Amino acid sequence: MKMIRLKNILLFIAVGIIGAACGSDRGPAQIAAGERQAEVTAARLLHAADEPANWLSHGRTYDEQRFSSLDEIDTSNVGDLGLAWYFDVPTRRGMEATPIVADGTMFVTGSWSIVYALDAATGRELWRYDPQVPKQWAQYACCDAVNRGAAIWENSVLVATLDGYLVSLDAATGEENWRVDTIDRKPPYTITGAPRVINGLVIIGNGGAEYGVRGYVSAFDAKTGELAWRFYTVPGNPEDGFENEAMKMAARSWTGEWWKMGGGGTVWDSMAYDPDLDLLYIGTGNGSPWNRKIRSPGGGDNLFLSSIVALRPTTGEYVWHYQTTPGESWDYTAAQHIVLADIDIAGATRKVLMQAPKNGFFYVLDRTDGELISANAYVNVNWATGIDTETGRPVEAANARYEDGPFLIMPSPLGGHNWHPMSYNPTRGLVYVPTQDIPHVHWDATDFEFQEGFWNTGTDMEIAAAPDDPAAFQQLTSMISGQLIAWDPEEQREVWRYQHAGPWNGGTLATAGDLVFQGSLIGEMAAYAAGSGERLWQFDAQTGIAAAPVSFAANGQQHIAVAAGWGTIFAVTGGEAKALLKLKNRSRILAFKLGGDESLPVPPVAPLAQIAEPPPFESSAEQLALGRHLYFERCWQCHGDGAVSGGVTPDLRRATAQTHQAWDAIVIDGAYAALGMPSFASVLDRSESKAIQHYVLERTRLAWQKQQEASQ
Numbered sequence: 001m002k003m004i005r006l007k008n009i010l011l012f013i014a015v016g017i018i019g020a021a022c023g024s025d026r027g028p029a030q031i032a033a034g035e036r037q038a039e040v041t042a043a044r045l046l047h048a049a050d051e052p053a054n055w056l057s058h059g060r061t062y063d064e065q066r067f068s069s070l071d072e073i074d075t076s077n078v079g080d081l082g083l084a085w086y087f088d089v090p091t092r093r094g095m096e097a098t099p100i101v102a103d104g105t106m107f108v109t110g111s112w113s114i115v116y117a118l119d120a121a122t123g124r125e126l127w128r129y130d131p132q133v134p135k136q137w138a139q140y141a142c143c144d145a146v147n148r149g150a151a152i153w154e155n156s157v158l159v160a161t162l163d164g165y166l167v168s169l170d171a172a173t174g175e176e177n178w179r180v181d182t183i184d185r186k187p188p189y190t191i192t193g194a195p196r197v198i199n200g201l202v203i204i205g206n207g208g209a210e211y212g213v214r215g216y217v218s219a220f221d222a223k224t225g226e227l228a229w230r231f232y233t234v235p236g237n238p239e240d241g242f243e244n245e246a247m248k249m250a251a252r253s254w255t256g257e258w259w260k261m262g263g264g265g266t267v268w269d270s271m272a273y274d275p276d277l278d279l280l281y282i283g284t285g286n287g288s289p290w291n292r293k294i295r296s297p298g299g300g301d302n303l304f305l306s307s308i309v310a311l312r313p314t315t316g317e318y319v320w321h322y323q324t325t326p327g328e329s330w331d332y333t334a335a336q337h338i339v340l341a342d343i344d345i346a347g348a349t350r351k352v353l354m355q356a357p358k359n360g361f362f363y364v365l366d367r368t369d370g371e372l373i374s375a376n377a378y379v380n381v382n383w384a385t386g387i388d389t390e391t392g393r394p395v396e397a398a399n400a401r402y403e404d405g406p407f408l409i410m411p412s413p414l415g416g417h418n419w420h421p422m423s424y425n426p427t428r429g430l431v432y433v434p435t436q437d438i439p440h441v442h443w444d445a446t447d448f449e450f451q452e453g454f455w456n457t458g459t460d461m462e463i464a465a466a467p468d469d470p471a472a473f474q475q476l477t478s479m480i481s482g483q484l485i486a487w488d489p490e491e492q493r494e495v496w497r498y499q500h501a502g503p504w505n506g507g508t509l510a511t512a513g514d515l516v517f518q519g520s521l522i523g524e525m526a527a528y529a530a531g532s533g534e535r536l537w538q539f540d541a542q543t544g545i546a547a548a549p550v551s552f553a554a555n556g557q558q559h560i561a562v563a564a565g566w567g568t569i570f571a572v573t574g575g576e577a578k579a580l581l582k583l584k585n586r587s588r589i590l591a592f593k594l595g596g597d598e599s600l601p602v603p604p605v606a607p608l609a610q611i612a613e614p615p616p617f618e619s620s621a622e623q624l625a626l627g628r629h630l631y632f633e634r635c636w637q638c639h640g641d642g643a644v645s646g647g648v649t650p651d652l653r654r655a656t657a658q659t660h661q662a663w664d665a666i667v668i669d670g671a672y673a674a675l676g677m678p679s680f681a682s683v684l685d686r687s688e689s690k691a692i693q694h695y696v697l698e699r700t701r702l703a704w705q706k707q708q709e710a711s712q
């Protein structure tokens, strides 16, 4: 995922570490022995739907519907919803986690894979586990140092770390039971996803398809951490032999020497489980690199990229697959949320699997065998005119593969829908999807050279940069929008939409109170009528929200909670972002209940520092052009489009004279490696480093000039 000429949609200059705790006595404490919670057994997980007070697994239930059967908060009283408590998370990177709530304790993760155990009724911190992820590992994370949540099993909490470990913690104390290496210490693998536990096995995937990895999903014994099975999603080098028949079959859909660039297909987020069919469904990611002409020069579908694959959860054995985007060439992952439901289609009840992957089509599959039932565009789509239900394949538009020149594509690599969870209300039969329209330009990289551990898209990021020309910029941003959509999967049509101020809004929660909850990028936590989309309640969260809310009961009262704070890929690459957001990134857990009367502290006013006049420098047009080119090859992924920070990483235009003096020490020699800024010595020489510095100084000069003009 990536890309974002989104510039202006975000503002946010993150302040620094936000550390203050709120309320009284928030010091770490352990749960007293007598309070030890009941075991979360296999049976409880199987029947999680029967425990309305709890939220026992990532999607609440194995079908991942994210539907709470609590109905105390409903359309008639949601206006009385107020803050019950809040908990300040002491980091400032992205928040994407779904909290787990079990028997009065909330287990939630923040950035850097840190786990917090909180009293679900008060927000009081019970313990904290920091896996001490080396900050350097963030260089392998395409999309911020985020974590999407933990899992619970018996008396243990399971979390996967950014640097590839799977850890089991004592749920009562946060002490490590075991910790295993799921990636054999091989960068550039990362993990941001939440584990799932099925019949005593912990299932976890990984990410890194932008950096040259071969995707796989693994299962470990939840008690011991012993590896039970591993399923690769793309074939390796045929000379090494294939792991199974599925890999042998998959290899026939690849050409050239794909294994040298990893292949991709990472299982970085979605999974669902049907216990009756005994099938585990995984969603796989994009190709490595994106551009198929480089990855698989003779063409081919490249299984199992951008696919939904059904596996036996006890053995990892392949059962069936459906590929949403054959021959993926656009970062069109199918790692997006998978929802299982039994719905009426043409008069018969079908066991379906639903997904709205990045490519813009909403898919309804028969989950017994992977047959495509229907697909329809849920956002603006121009790369394909539709999905042929006979063949199950997209009908691609002319030049969609950017063979005859640059192609302005919708959706962008950020997707019509990304990882932000959707939810399903079985009573209404509607799916609530956070969607977005964002354009992007795809074009071949002219000087591509594969380098493991660095960005390898095989596409030209420079051409996709936001234009400096105000009119062109205006035109581009006018194509960008974000919505909350209620989708009827039976009829494959939109029932209602709420138009947001911009894209990249939060995941959704559906409740039996006939409500849908969702946070927004501009900091509103809100409730909508499930049938009409009318906004019935909102709360100023003081920060953008990307994660999905959950619902649980504490002291017999229904609560709604969400991990607020944004960061994530959108903020990291955000770039020139002025318009909509006046808020800072505050990482916080917020919990609401009817009559809640807690309030958030008034945020400190921290005006953005002015951009100082840059030190004098001399540069030729060629050097500046080279610097720009290299910036869009190596730097923008973290420091933002056009050297404009979205607020998560430092804004290079605000670099001090001292920093500029130390430029090569930082960029080449790795002086700030421990802070997460790696050495680029293996891909940049000193003259190239200098060219990038001059590009940054030029951007600084332009911004400073603009600032001067504005102040006159």
Ligand code: CA
Residues within 6 Å of the ligand: 001, 002, 142, 209, 210, 285, 286, 331, 333
């Ligand atoms: Ca990707």
